[in-house]
Amino acid sequence: xxxxxxxxxxxxxxxxxxxxxxxxxxxxxxxxxxxxxxxxxxxxxxxxxxxxxxxxxxxxxxxxxxxxxxxxxxxxxxxxxxxxxxxxxxxxxxxxxxxxxxxxxxxxxxxxxxxxxxxxxxxxxxxxxxxxxxxxxxxxxxxxxxxxxxxxxxxxxxxxxxxxxxxxxxxxxxxxxxxxxxxxxxxxxxxxxxxxxxxxxxxxxxxxxxxxxxxxxxxxxxxxxxxxxxxxxxxxxxxxxxxxxxxxxxxxxxxxxxxxxxxxxxxxxxxxxxxxxxxxxxxxxxxxxxxxxxxxxx
Amino acid sequence: xxxxxxxxxxxxxxxxxxxxxxxxxxxxxxxxxxxxxxxxxxxxxxxxxxxxxxxxxxxxxxxxxxxxxxxxxxxxxxxxxxxxxxxxxxxxxxxxxxxxxxxxxxxxxxxxxxxxxxxxxxxxxxxxxxxxxxxxxxxxxxxxxxxxxxxxxxxxxxxxxxxxxxxxxxxxxxxxxxxxxxxxxxxxxxxxxxxxxxxxxxxxxxxxxxxxxxxxxxxxxxxxxxxxxxxxxxxxxxxxxxxxxxxxxxxxxxxxxxxxxxxxxxxxxxxxxxxxxxxxxxxxxxxxxxxxxxxxxxxxxxxxxxxxxxxxxxxxxxxxxxxxxxxxxxxxxxxxxxxxxxxxxxxxxxxxxxxxxxxxxxxxxxxxxxxxxxxxxxxxxxxxxxxxxxxxxxxxxxxxxxxxxxxxxxxxxxxxxxxxxxxxxxxxxxxxxxxxxxxxxxxx
Numbered sequence: 111x112x113x114x115x116x117x118x119x120x121x122x123x124x125x126x127x128x129x130x131x132x133x134x135x136x137x138x139x140x141x142x143x144x145x146x147x148x149x150x151x152x153x154x155x156x157x158x159x160x161x162x163x164x165x166x167x168x169x170x171x172x173x174x175x176x177x178x179x180x181x182x183x184x185x186x187x188x189x190x191x192x193x194x195x196x197x198x199x200x201x202x203x204x205x206x207x208x209x210x211x212x213x214x215x216x217x218x219x220x221x222x223x224x225x226x227x228x229x230x231x232x233x234x235x236x237x238x239x240x241x242x243x244x245x246x247x248x249x250x251x252x253x254x255x256x257x258x259x260x261x262x263x264x265x266x267x268x269x270x271x272x273x274x275x276x277x278x279x280x281x282x283x284x285x286x287x288x289x290x291x292x293x294x295x296x297x298x299x300x301x302x303x304x305x306x307x308x309x310x311x312x313x314x315x316x317x318x319x320x321x322x323x324x325x326x327x328x329x330x331x332x333x334x335x336x337x338x339x340x341x342x343x344x345x346x347x348x349x350x351x352x353x354x355x356x357x358x359x360x361x362x363x364x365x366x367x368x369x370x371x372x373x374x375x376x377x378x379x380x381x382x383x384x385x386x387x388x389x390x391x392x393x394x395x396x397x398x399x400x401x402x403x404x405x406x407x408x
Numbered sequence: 409x410x411x412x413x414x415x416x417x418x419x420x421x422x423x424x425x426x427x428x429x430x431x432x433x434x435x436x437x438x439x440x441x442x443x444x445x446x447x448x449x450x451x452x453x454x455x456x457x458x459x460x461x462x463x464x465x466x467x468x469x470x471x472x473x474x475x476x477x478x479x480x481x482x483x484x485x486x487x488x489x490x491x492x493x494x495x496x497x498x499x500x501x502x503x504x505x506x507x508x509x510x511x512x513x514x515x516x517x518x519x520x521x522x523x524x525x526x527x528x529x530x531x532x533x534x535x536x537x538x539x540x541x542x543x544x545x546x547x548x549x550x551x552x553x554x555x556x557x558x559x560x561x562x563x564x565x566x567x568x569x570x571x572x573x574x575x576x577x578x579x580x581x582x583x584x585x586x587x588x589x590x591x592x593x594x595x596x597x598x599x600x601x602x603x604x605x606x607x608x609x610x611x612x613x614x615x616x617x618x619x620x621x622x623x624x625x626x627x628x629x630x631x632x633x634x635x636x637x638x639x640x641x642x643x644x645x646x647x648x649x650x651x652x653x654x655x656x657x658x659x660x661x662x663x664x665x666x667x668x669x670x671x672x673x674x675x676x677x678x679x680x681x682x683x684x685x686x687x688x689x690x691x692x693x694x695x696x697x698x699x700x701x702x703x704x705x706x707x708x709x710x711x712x713x714x715x716x717x718x719x720x721x722x723x724x725x726x727x728x729x730x731x732x733x734x735x736x737x738x739x740x741x742x743x744x745x746x747x748x749x750x751x752x753x754x755x756x757x758x759x760x761x762x763x764x765x766x767x768x769x770x771x772x773x774x775x776x777x778x779x780x781x782x783x784x785x786x787x788x789x790x791x792x793x794x795x796x797x798x799x800x801x802x803x804x805x806x807x808x809x810x811x812x813x814x815x816x817x818x819x820x821x822x823x824x825x826x827x828x829x830x831x832x833x834x835x836x837x838x839x840x841x842x843x844x845x846x847x848x849x850x851x852x
Contacts (some may be wrong), residue, residue: 200704201713275498368711371604
């Protein structure tokens with residue numbers, strides 16, 4: 111009987127391990143695939159309808175999927191060269207060069223995104239923590255911070271162009287400003303939401319203010335902060351795109367802007383799909399990081 | 409400040425002319441050099457603003473000591489950002505039109521357009537192709553007079569949706585065509601949006617009429633849209649006067665900079681201008697070769713797929729590039745309606761009528777010094793010819809006398825090359841040095 115009990119316990123442990131492994135694998139429900147296929151089918155049907163009824167303008171209203179993949183995608187090779195350390199190619203369609211264009215300009219955009227977001231996050235969280243723990247500083251700066259964060263970020267584009275003339279640090283500061291204004295408040299609220307009993311318990315155990323801050327407050331705000339960072343990261347893509355409407359000469363936002371300017375609808379769709387892909391990948395990476403940072407949570 | 413500087417240069421030039429007759433042989437003459445400088449050059453991704461690539465690829469900027477920054481092609485920002493880029497100092501020189509900058513004149517540091525390369529005449533009122541609208545030419549073919557034809561063509565817009573961008577340079581054309589038809593913007597349903605969005609609206613049949621730049625016109629025309637009235641339809645009836653409103657349909661494109669930069673880099677500004685003259689000469693004499701450099705760069709910079717054939721249309725009619733020699737009509741011919749003082753003057757008057765400026769508040773000299781620079785070029789050209797001629801004479805005499813004048817020959821060869829490259833400033837300097845060295849070497 112004892113043997114049965116121990117083998118049951120062992121089987122339960124094995125099942126738990128398998129379940130844990132399975133939970134980490136990517137689970138795709140058949141309905142999810144069906145949903146995506148339905149969307150693609152609807153797009154293709156609509157595009158072919160436009161092609162049949164308005165052939166002269168089909169590409170500029172709603173290009174077909176095959177047009178996007180086999181015409182617009184290789185046409186991105188037109189952007190090859192300028193800013194990439196190689197000779198410009200002129201109007202051309204070439205998958206190889208197109209992928210190099212995508213790789214280069216995506217790298218530039220992601221670099222801007224991460225630089226601006228990191229800078230904004232460090233400043234936002236740092237200032238938020240400072241305002242949370244020092245009431246004099248909070249009284250002095252909180253009204254200013256609250257006013258500044260209400261400025262619509264898109265309205266600042268002309269100001270940033272005028273101040274920084276399209277220089278790279280201006281673009282990064284623009285993204286950092288947007289991230290800062292979101293995270294500073296998120297940090298203040300996160301600190302405020304730490305249950306008082308955690309601090310009280312630490313005090314009864316003899317912790318001083320610095321120990322409470324380091325060992326209680328900081329770990330306690332991580333879940334809420336990380337949640338805020340995930341939201342901000344999603345918005346950062348939009349802000350980076352807005353920054354690339356500033357006077358930049360690289361980045362997939364610039365490709366989107368120029369494609370819009372001359373109504374290359376297929377190219378715009380390619381760039382939007384790239385944004386979606388990068389956003390999903392970055393979100394997945396942040397999710398993993400989140401789970402690691404909050405591994406102590408039940 | 410800039411007017412004093414241009415006057416000083418004029419005085420120096422005239423003085424040099426007066427003393428040039430009698431070179432004084434003395435100590436070893438100086439050997440001129442062309443200083444190496446860097447210029448942050450910004451050109452918008454349009455055909456009429458990217459001709460600088462020809463000079464870059466041919467090495468002509470480097471030949472006059474100028475390195476275009478950032479290497480290798482300069483900056484390529486949108487025209488809409490030209491004001492901020494220039495005002496913030498992010499660009500030393502910007503390729504655009506002075507008309508484009510006029511509305512922001514009060515709010516930015518003083519700037520001047522110092523050289524022109526082409527005449528933009530590419531605006532067109534585009535209409536939906538299958539709605540039965542008629543163009544000016546079609547009305548004229550029906551027997552209408554030009555004025556009637558223009559009025560009738562534009563009156564087709566009454567009550568319809570009209571899309572146009574908000575850029576300053578296009579206002580002149582729009583106001584003019586409406587005025588010709590006895591209409592105002594209140595007679596149409598206005599849709600103000602960026603250039604690309606106005607085309608998109610036409611393609612999606614969300615607008616009945618549209619005015620945009622050359623890319624808009626070319627793109628819509630290839631898709632079957634119809635130009636009802638164009639800049640050329642209007643400009644052909646212009647008079648040589650700033651009061652001639654027809655001139656608001658066209659404008660000169662060129663290069664401009666802040667006063668402060670021009671004052672501190674006057675010689676560099678002259679050398680930059682010489683390269684533009686060299687470029688426009690090349691575009692006219694070696695058109696196909698020029699297009700093979702120009703068009704691929706534009707396509708890569710803008711992501712467009714303009715063909716060489718389409719670019720020829722732009723070069724020949726919509727936005728012709730004009731040589732230094734032919735630009736005499738813009739600066740020295742007061743009877744030419746396209747004299748830049750009438751074209752720019754007409755634009756300034758338009759803004760006075762709109763209440764942006766008080767009458768007389770803004771003059772042409774407040775915005776452009778292209779005529780002054782052109783006249784300096786003419787004077788420097790004459791000086792170069794004088795000095796080179798003198799040097800040639802002395803070298804001939806030295807050769808006859810069996811005297812070696814290698815330095816003088818070297819400098820004269822250099823002067824001639826610079827002269828051919830329209831760098832008359834340095835052609836004059838090297839020509840003068842060649843003359844002085846010829847005399848010095850003969851006396852040794």
